[in-house]
Amino acid sequence: MCRLSYIVILSFIHVFLVSFSCYSQRKELDEEAYQKWRRVDSYKLSPDGKWVLYRYMYFDNDAANEVTRNIYYFYEVKTGRTSTLECSDTPEFFAGGEWIAYDKSTGDDVIRVARCLRNSKEIPLREGMELNPEIPLVAYQTNDTLVVKGLEAKDSLMLTGVGTYYLYDKDWKIVYLKREADSHVIYFGSRNKAGKYECIYRDNTKRLDHFYFNEWGLDGGFSFDGKEGEKGYYTFSLKTKLVEELLNNDKIGEMNIDTRSVRQLGTSKRVMFEKRKKAQAAKPKGKKDESFTLELWSWNDPVIPSQQAISGYRPQKLTPEKFMSDATNGKCFQLCEAGHPELYMAETDQPTYAYEKDETPYLDKRDWLHDARFDLYLVNLATAEHRLVAEALTRRVYWSPNGDYLLYYDNNKRSWVILEPGTFTRKVLADEIPYPLYDELYDRPNPAPSYGIAGWSTDGKQLIVYDRFDIWVVDLSGATDTYCWTKEEGRKRNTIFRLFNIDWDIVRVDVKGECRVMSTDWTTKNTGVWTLSPSGKLTPQIEGAFMLTISQQSTDGKTLLCTRQNYQEDRDLWIADASFRKMRKITNVNPQRADYKWGTMQQVEWTNYAGKTNQGLLYLPDDYDKNKSYPTIVTFYETHTPEMHIHPVPGLSHAMIDIPTYVSKGYIVFQPDVYFEIGNPGKSSYDAVVSGTKALIDRGIIDPKRVGLQGHSWSGFQAAYLVTRTNMFTCVNIGAALINLTSVYTGIREESGIPCMLMYEDWQCRMGTTLWENLDGYIENSPLLFADRIHTPALIFHCDKDGAVSYYDGRNLFLALRRLQRPAWMLNYVGEGHFLGARPAQKDWTIRLEQFFNHYLKEEPMPRWMKEGINIHERGYDQKYDF
Known part of the structure; x- marks a missing residue:
């Protein structure tokens, strides 16, 4: 063997051993890891395509976010260099992208500044200044003085006596109402022609009011109030330099027109308007009887009392009549009746x-x-x-x-x-x-x-x-x-x-x-x-x-800001040219992911029990060996394969398991797609989920003796239904589930006060009929009525402030299993809703859920909370996580 070949082989072995050593030393995901995970936030591409602005924010670390929320990064596309900027709010590109405006901290004060990205020059700004998106100009108004200021060239403008004004076009032409000593005037012209603006309308007897301007048509309108009480409505055009009267004083008086409601139809001489409302004295309500409170539910109420109580209730106000006036022929007619x-x-x-x-x-x-x-x-x-x-x-x-x-x-x-x-x-x-x-x-x-x-x-x-x-x-x-x-x-x-x-x-x-x-x-x-x-x-x-998303492009379309992600690749920012021949990653949001066990993901396919091709996602741990046995969790909702390239974020559980964490800890996770037949949601779930699980068992991928099931909310119903039809699952977690469709059909969603029946007849629960049109179907899809068939140990999760699914459903299922003397536990995080919002509750649920699955699927000891329970005097004192 030649020396070169020998060296190559040794080098290969060294690289392999180092890689294997690093691979084997990877850690399992845990709470400490969750607090390291970041996202790219507030990202923008400058209009000229030369700069990318972004910052990093943590998913689960408020203390770190207090620091990072004020640190922004500027990536220069041409050089690839990145600089930082401390800023107390989101910087805003303007002037084509060569300038940014941001709030800068100076000791105890915060000031608004404009910063040139070419040379880092900074200029103080007034709060609320208008920024020109194309060129380095800013504008502001103080009392009746309008100031337009150039940040580079000496082309500033100051106008006094300005009322309403509009700046338009990329170089900021101006049209404005000026209040002079004895008249009201509408001027317009280029910004750099101070003192040479054209007058399109002047009147020394009328007070102009409700002046507006449409940039896209270079036209506008205004109403006026005369000294003698006369009123009128005019339209003007900067293209034709014409001002025309559309409503005169006689017409306004005759029709009792509310001039504030006048709306011109395009550039035509037609206007729509409403009549002036008559002032009506409020009717006295009299003395309120507070000796008792009656809640009346009427069959023909437009909104039921529970929804009124949550959303507030205001009797419907009729929209006023609308009229049309055409100045070309003098016609005026009613266009719409009241209530239109x-x-x-x-x-x-x-x-x-x-x-x-x-x-x-x-x-x-x-x-x-x-x-x-x-x-x-x-x-x-x-x-x-x-x-x-x-x-x-x-x-x-x-x-x-x-x-x-x-x-x-x-x-x-x-x-x-x-x-x-x-x-x-x-x-x-x-x-x-x-x-x-x-x-x-x-x-x-x-x-x-x-x-x-x-x-x-x-x-x-x-x-x-x-x-x-x-x-x-x-x-x-x-x-x-x-x-x-x-x-x-x-x-x-x-x-x-x-x-x-x-x-x-x-x-x-x-x-x-x-x-x-x-x-x-x-x-x-x-x-x-x-x-x-x-x-x-x-x-x-x-x-x-991967999933590729183009989030922004430069004005000329030659530079694109993208995000790219898949299961292995985090959601980072990429910059690309219009041909995508040059594409490079510009952020590295979570480099620490390489330190953790992450596993792999693949799409699998099988024929379901309805005879149709079914797909799902299969997650395998890093060290997966087809000759070994692994614990498996089947968790799902509806369809998952369309999002297979979305990168997951590890974290505490709000309800469902965190898939990367369980894969990191040696679990196989299976997510089958479920498509539903209207009227048969339970059977549809059975045909997809059970067939998919059986297919993976037959292929030798998962161990039939170590398969757990989990569902929450809509998939909580499916999980509850499945364990009434099969004993193939070793254990089940049923979260916030609908378990009796016959009673929940006429229930109320506590978060909104809206009846649940719309969920069954017209939406997610997919029954498609009333309860009485398909009573047998509602019964068939009510797991509570078949609870005696459940022999799978169950962990029920349902909180008493659940506004989407009644807490009593979860409790009813638990009581049924307790009466049947089947192993079941129920966790109610008092005061929590459909999902857990408080971090301490999330942490506790994450621990207990994993302990439940570990006991049944990894043969770990049963924790004391499962063996002994936690009585009312022990709450908060002894969490009983130990064995």
Whole structure:
């Protein structure tokens, strides 16, 4: 053997031994570890893309946070250097990102300063100063003096006699109301032309009032009060330099108009207004009878007394009538009667229609409907005609950008619908797109949501809409055919494609240019970024086994601030260029994680008892050996695989187990996905959870004699149901569970005062009917009624101030198991709610929960609190953690 090969082998052995030594010396996660865990907080990318601002905050260490909350880090993208800044609040970028404003401590005082990031120059600021986002300018007003100050060039401005003012455009042009000695004047002009502002309106007989300005249209309006009591309403335009009267004194007096309510419709000469309210003397209530208190529950009350008591109760006030006045033809007519809903108009220059959302028909049904329903009406602003469009809608309604189409989601058709107001013709997109536009996996009784819309084309003539995987383009007028922009590649690849949207709102999309697209592989849950050409060509930029989120981008779009994470990789900040060819991590939030046992996570798949493919997450300890036996906990809620790449944060338990901690201590943890059949939630859970656990047993991954079960709240119900149908689990923790649907159906959620029935008929509990329509189903899904079948040792967690699930449910289950003489313990942290909020209670629960599972799954001794109990005289004196 040559010497070089020998040296290489020795080096390899050395590295292996060192790595193995470090690996074996890793510690188990504990309370001390929890207090070291941090998150990246308050992060921002400067608009010019040159700087990243962030700080570190601890998840569970208030003392450390008192120090770190005031330490900010500035990462310079070009050089990779990081500097620190002590600041008593969140710094704010302005002037394109070259300056920040922040509060600086100086001894006992705190002052506001502006700091130039190029040269660290600092300038004191007044509190409440307005900051220019584009250039180094600040502005403030003192009494009637307006000051606009340049921080670098000597271009400051001072104006006196200023009332209301508006600064607009990136270089801060100005329009303002000036109160002169004998008149009111509206001036406008460029900031750097002091003394040369144009006068758009002057009057020495009237006091201008309610002056407003719309930057997007460069227009505005104002009302006035004359010396003789006359009133009027005017509109003005900086584009045309015209001022026009829309309401004169006679019209205001004749119609008794409240000038504060006047609203101009775009740039038209039409205004909406309300009448001035008549002052009404308050009716005397008389003397209150306090000899007794009566709580009256009426079947037709809009809000029941329990909800009134918590939310407060105010009788519904009728909205006033609305009127329309058109200065072009002198017409004035009533637009809406008293009690009408809000009017929503398109933000266009000449709106012709509005829509209303009338919730009135559904107000008395809110006790059993989770989603607020409304009827949609189209209102003709020229004729005041109100026309019903659709009933029982639940989703947002949109005007197209040009105001010529109305878009709504019809729950019955399970489709987006485009309405052309003038002809009242509809286009149902489900008739044009061959795949469902509603969430096909949605498993609750209330109407399934849509996959959403991405936005509108830049000219406002096309709608971009999603199916489950792909992106479609719809011509609003129908002049061209609807087409799949992504050419159904998403469906072929089993990958979800969504247009990148930094603001998570409806946007304008350039369908003729290249767009950025985010991807999620439904099979692996890997995420990525692609480019989408106008012709539909998809090109990957980055993709991998992580969750990638673009949180901000520079103004020019060339620099991106991202977060990237998976089970092994913490949620750090990354900086990337637009192509993602250059991407680097800029924070190291929790380097100490390498010192702790963490385990691995993988997605597993099996066929459930309903004959469907089921997925789940399987967590294995670092030293997992398939030939050894490990304790296992099955814990779940609904679906978990879509979040498989979210990095967990270890910590004390608020209710459920902390998965990284249990994996660190040698446990296998299994999280099966559960999709529900309406009317059969218990059986659905059984088909998924029991089948998945059995599949892992059959594969030799887990020991059938060492499998614990845990659920809380909704999954607490599922856990309770499962142990009435199977004895495969060694022990079970049932937390804050619904255990008798027949009684809880008419219960009250104490946190809100709202009846529970909406949870069953229309929401999470998935019965989908009233109790009386499916009495057998409600009985079948009530674990308490089958408690005699429970032979699994149970630890019940339920606190007496639980506002979501009645404490009596947990206590009833315990009493049933006590009567049946089955091993059961119940922990009530007095004064705590659905989850534990107080840290001492969290710490105690974390200890006892682990001791319970360790006893049954690791064969550790039973602690004294389980053997002896804790009587009322021992509370607080002897916690009995010992054996």
